[in-house]
Amino acid sequence: MMKTLSILVLCSLAAVCLTSDAFTSTGSQPAGDNPVQDGVFVERGEAATVVRQKRAGTAPGDLSLTQLESLKEVCEANLGCEDMMDTEGIIAAYTAYYGPIPY
Template identity: 75%
Template structure:
């Protein structure tokens, strides 16, 4: 029984290897869109987080950074922590 299983696996491996070799590398339509530029991939993969998805610990750490700047702290009191941090320090790192 073990011999039969090994024989079947070996025959499947041979079939897979020979089927890929029959097609030229440039004519394989499955690999045309396989590689993309790094910038394009990062925009597709990286998802921006909504403000409601931040945890209390993350909001507190943003608040501590913003409190060091008086203008940011004032904006934090009037417009909220997300708007103030984004205005003074750029996009939220998490």
């Protein structure tokens, strides 16, 4: 049920983004001009404040509840991972079956 709801939310978000004026360029530029608009690129310092860089050796306590829930949903798709998750914990189970945590 949760996976179906997640997929439905992601699909609706994608539809909104694709139909939004911010992501379309219909008629705003003549043909042959550079499609890159102003404001797409930012300075390195500004980007660093917006995007948190991955730290080497991130501790499991540093993961948010949303990130842990995401790992849990991936692990629930595999029966072995789900069993290990119940006994060893989500971090150990995800790492054992899928490798290092992607965030």
